[in-house]
Amino acid sequence: MKLNEFVSNDNVINMLSRSISSDTLPHAILIDGVKGTGKAALANILARACVCTGDNKPCDVCPSCKKALHDSHPDISISNGDNSGELSVDAIRRIRSDAYIMPNEAPNKVFLLLNCDKMLAPSQNAFLKVLEEPPANVFFILTVSSANMLLETVRSRSRIYSLNPPDKKEAFDYITSVYPEFSGEDISRAVNSSEGNIGKALELLNNGGEEAALLADEIMKALIFGKEYDLLRLNTRLTASRPFAYSVLDSLSELSAECVRASVGLPTASETAKKAISRLTKQKILKVNDSIQKAKNVLNTNVNLSFYGTWLSSVLKASLQESRS
Numbered sequence: 001m002k003l004n005e006f007v008s009n010d011n012v013i014n015m016l017s018r019s020i021s022s023d024t025l026p027h028a029i030l031i032d033g034v035k036g037t038g039k040a041a042l043a044n045i046l047a048r049a050c051v052c053t054g055d056n057k058p059c060d061v062c063p064s065c066k067k068a069l070h071d072s073h074p075d076i077s078i079s080n081g082d083n084s085g086e087l088s089v090d091a092i093r094r095i096r097s098d099a100y101i102m103p104n105e106a107p108n109k110v111f112l113l114l115n116c117d118k119m120l121a122p123s124q125n126a127f128l129k130v131l132e133e134p135p136a137n138v139f140f141i142l143t144v145s146s147a148n149m150l151l152e153t154v155r156s157r158s159r160i161y162s163l164n165p166p167d168k169k170e171a172f173d174y175i176t177s178v179y180p181e182f183s184g185e186d187i188s189r190a191v192n193s194s195e196g197n198i199g200k201a202l203e204l205l206n207n208g209g210e211e212a213a214l215l216a217d218e219i220m221k222a223l224i225f226g227k228e229y230d231l232l233r234l235n236t237r238l239t240a241s242r243p244f245a246y247s248v249l250d251s252l253s254e255l256s257a258e259c260v261r262a263s264v265g266l267p268t269a270s271e272t273a274k275k276a277i278s279r280l281t282k283q284k285i286l287k288v289n290d291s292i293q294k295a296k297n298v299l300n301t302n303v304n305l306s307f308y309g310t311w312l313s314s315v316l317k318a319s320l321q322e323s324r325s
Contacts, residue, residue: 001041001045002045002060003016003020003045004017006038006041006045007166007170007171007174007198008164008165008166008170009037009038009163009164009166012161012163016042016046016161020046020049020057025046025049025050025139026158027134027138027139027140028131028134028140028142028159029043029139029140029142029161030143030144030147030159031043031141031143031144031161031163032143032145032146032147032160032161032162033145033163033164034145034165034257034258034261035145035200035254035257036194036197036198036200036201036203036254037164037198038163038199039114039143039163040114042161042163043112043143044112046110046139046141047068047076047110047112047141048060048064048065048068048069050107050110050139051064051068051076051106051107051108052064052065053107064105064106073106075103075105075108075109075110076109076110077098077109077111077112078112078114079095079112079114080115081113081115081116081117081118081119082114082115082118087113087116087118087119087123089122091123092126092127093126095111095130096126096127096129096130099111099130099134099135099138100135107137108138109139110138110139110140111138111139111140111141112143113140113141113142113143114142115144116142116143116144116149116150117144117145117146117149117293118293119144119150121151124150124151124153124154125153127154128153128154128157131154131157131158132157140158142158145254145258146257146260146264146266147160147162148260148261149260162266164267164269165194165195165196165197165198165269167196168192168195168196170196171194171197171198171201172187172188172191174198175187175190175191175198175201175202175205179205182205187205189204190202190204190205194213195269195270196269200213212244212247212250212251213251215234215251216248216249216251216252216254216255217251217255217272218230218234219234219252219316220252220255220276221272221275222234223288223316223317223320224272224275224276224279224280226320231313231316231317232309232313235308235309235310236309236310237309238305238308238309238312239305242299245305245308246299249295249296250296252295253293253296255270255272256288256292257289258270258272259272259273259276259277259280259285259288260286260289261273262274262277263276263277263280263282263285263286264282280320284319284320287320288319288320291318292316294315295312298311
């Protein structure tokens, strides 16, 4: 995929295209948006543009682009916050040191820091020095579900580009053209369930994750409206299987991130997020988001699944009670 093939977000794409053409791409780029809006895809396009040696960057035909497309370019370093330790303080210090080493073969060196939602304050502070005074020909591209999850000092030293899901027709047309194996009816159902979010729609089509997404939405609504019995009843359904529990927590995490975005005034198509900001303060929404991230981490520790639903209910309720104090 090239920039001109990116679906929707025309203002962002046009700005980035002009920056690439005029060789004025910012050295620190922060791409935010909920999961499924194409943050990683856009980050990879920009990385290829930075190392491309052809015309109309990224050309996708020069040796540098071909290596980048196969994740084998020596001047593109990728760290993923979803993988343990890849955005730790020590890892950031290694990135910081590596940034001062000249590129191997490309005109520039690129560091992709993906899924920075879990990047803790010490790591962000360790990153600040190189972010403030980046070496020549070095680019840092970060992705996060909401820029507000990062320190203001990191945000202020980066150019922020926010992605939003396309409208449902754009999403439907894109998926239909790229994935003809799915029926129009199935695509329409997935697009409607995901509010036009292409990534989420594809997950529904490929993994049948609609049940998990719907359950996550019901859990969030029960929490927002203070329906404690419903919250407990819904969370006990997580005991069905560990993969199902993971899928529900992923969907719940995405939904809470969307609520955070909405709480700071960013546009949202999620009706649940709109309900959240009408009933909960920003502080409470942030507490809920933190609790859900904690719950995901606990699930990764092979916790006894039979007690997990009850524990999750208590943690989510406590997050709102703590916020009131």
